[in-house]
Amino acid sequence: MIAVMRTKAQAQKVSELTGCKVLLDEGKPTRKVSLTGDFEQYRDALESVSVLFQLCDDTGEKVPTGWTVTGASFEVEWPKDPQVASGIRSHFGARRFAFNWALTKVKSDMEAKKENSDHKSTPWTLEALPKQSNQGKNGIAPWWGDNSKEAYASGIADLVQALSNWSSSKHGKRKGRNVGFPQFKSKRKDVGRCFR
Structure with missing residues (x-):
């Protein structure tokens, strides 16, 4: 394959x-x-x-059972079944949790770097931050298996983009108004979404 x-x-x-x-x-x-x-x-x-x-397959033909992911943004009617609605909210929460966990990790690394210039920080990438969370996911969020891993990946992807926007703005590489350092997401204010 x-x-x-x-x-x-x-x-x-x-x-x-x-x-x-x-x-x-x-x-x-x-x-x-x-x-x-x-x-x-x-x-x-x-x-x-x-x-x-x-x-x-090995000849280069697309595998019929394979899949390709494409992105779309759309709004659907909120489900009337409370159990289904609760499951969707859980995915929203998983994305928000992953964002906040990764932001905590980044801030912790930044503080440690100030105290010790030899501190090895986790890179702000879509490879490094999810890898770090996966290594300790049972301790960080024992309930992680209740939600799609894409919900968690989406939260980390949102943070990586926010950090990139902040860094570009700080170094004058981004046009438009200044972008501040990312803030923690709250259940009350965060827009409910779960996939990138």
Whole structure:
């Protein structure tokens, strides 16, 4: 099976995480990674790099049971069933929790760096922050399995974007009004959404 990533850098990262080889074209790396064995053993590694990838068989044909993720933003009618509504609110809360957890981690690293310049901080990336949360998820949020992992990933993705906007604004690389440092999300004020 072949995983086709969006960029060559993503393919290289998948290769490093899985131990599988990046396919070459005339001696140059491509966006394709050759996966050996069952896809499920690689799913977490691929999705930690990007949820936007294609699956192909060894001949390069798209796998009929594969999937492609596309994004859309739409509003739906709120469900009348209280149990369904509660489940949706739980996903909203999972996204907010992940955002706040990651922001706490970033602030903690910033404070530790002030006290000790040798402190190794977690990078503000979509690879590093989710990896950090996954390593301690049972201690951080023992109920994590109640919600989609994409809800948590969405919260961290929101923070990574907010940090990027703040940094770009601070260094004069962003047009428009100044962007402040991200703030914690509250249940009362946060817009309910759960997927990026």
